[in-house]
Amino acid sequence: MKSKSITTLGLTTVAAVLALCPEISRADESGISFWLPGQYASLVAAPATPGWALGVVYYHTSVSASGAAAAAREFQVGGIPRTVNINLNLNLSGQGDVVFLAPSYTFAQPVLGGQLAVTLASVYGRNAASIAGTLTGPLGNTFSGMREDALVSVGDLYPTVSLKWNQGVNNFMVYGSGDIPVGDYNPNRLANLGIGHGAIDAGAGYTYFNPGTGNELSGIGGFTYNFKNPDTQYQSGIDFHFDWGVSHFMSKQLFVGFVGYAYQQITDDFGQPPILGGFRSRVLGIGPQIGYIFPIVDKQAFLGFRGYREFGAANRPSGWNTFLTFSISDAAPATVTPTRRMITK
Numbered sequence: 001m002k003s004k005s006i007t008t009l010g011l012t013t014v015a016a017v018l019a020l021c022p023e024i025s026r027a028d029e030s031g032i033s034f035w036l037p038g039q040y041a042s043l044v045a046a047p048a049t050p051g052w053a054l055g056v057v058y059y060h061t062s063v064s065a066s067g068a069a070a071a072a073r074e075f076q077v078g079g080i081p082r083t084v085n086i087n088l089n090l091n092l093s094g095q096g097d098v099v100f101l102a103p104s105y106t107f108a109q110p111v112l113g114g115q116l117a118v119t120l121a122s123v124y125g126r127n128a129a130s131i132a133g134t135l136t137g138p139l140g141n142t143f144s145g146m147r148e149d150a151l152v153s154v155g156d157l158y159p160t161v162s163l164k165w166n167q168g169v170n171n172f173m174v175y176g177s178g179d180i181p182v183g184d185y186n187p188n189r190l191a192n193l194g195i196g197h198g199a200i201d202a203g204a205g206y207t208y209f210n211p212g213t214g215n216e217l218s219g220i221g222g223f224t225y226n227f228k229n230p231d232t233q234y235q236s237g238i239d240f241h242f243d244w245g246v247s248h249f250m251s252k253q254l255f256v257g258f259v260g261y262a263y264q265q266i267t268d269d270f271g272q273p274p275i276l277g278g279f280r281s282r283v284l285g286i287g288p289q290i291g292y293i294f295p296i297v298d299k300q301a302f303l304g305f306r307g308y309r310e311f312g313a314a315n316r317p318s319g320w321n322t323f324l325t326f327s328i329s330d331a332a333p334a335t336v337t338p339t340r341r342m343i344t345k
Helices: 002-016 068-078
Strands: 051-066 087-106 115-136 142-154 158-167 170-179 199-210 215-226 239-249 254-265 282-296 299-314 318-330
Touching: 170 215, 239 282, 254 299, 282 318
Parallel strands: none
Antiparallel strands: 051 087, 051 318, 087 115, 115 142, 115 158, 158 170, 170 199, 199 215, 215 239, 239 254, 254 282, 282 299, 299 318
């Protein structure tokens, strides 16, 4: 019974957070990345119940930055020539409250011996940002002030394709995702829900789960290639990201554990002001998680919470991020044990 519930959770958790990334003044251009750290967590590679599923995620973030991350934002929205040598003593803060909808479909027919799933996520919500401080020009003239912006709108679309394999307590997956830049974006605004350019992301993940002990360990890493922003002629560098989760099932329905992530830009941006240098971003995060699985008529539902405290940030705002996830899918067949649903031999 414990194993059955946990395997279904693998679907509901992943379906809810496969490809989520609002622009919350997150380097990359202006310190904003396509990949949203923390979107993957426990049971990322666990097998899923074939059929439709729907994930709904409320995401809250409260971040701040100073130095280069704030200066990059002011260069973009303030219309400052990129070749001007100025001193920027600025502080950037941002807050986002958005909801992601992520319908997914898992195919029953094996593909390459594994389980194929597709997801298309969308986002709607509010993003607010502000910059305050002083600007000193080449002739020593100093200007002080504050700029604020807020937006309630829709974001980009995020398609994802994944393929999973199960071998007893070991589960493996590969995925590919991207950004379709159709969301609300204006390069002259502080707050946006779109990132203004396309992106492609690909990676692989692993989950260890022992049904006898209820212990689980998951990790997933990937790389993001960013296309040029046609509005600003800026191209963010290649990003590496790694999300992880560990958990223990207290019962067949309740689990607790920890989650974390590491994010590092590995190549320089192109088109950034020379004063910013290569403008590579970095951030780490860690925090608690809790999840609960329960039936709704003939469906299986999941309610979960994850919170992250960020640290070690460079060229990127950092702070607190939380995910509240609700998802629903078909229940696992009672006559089929979950450790064999993925076996195709």
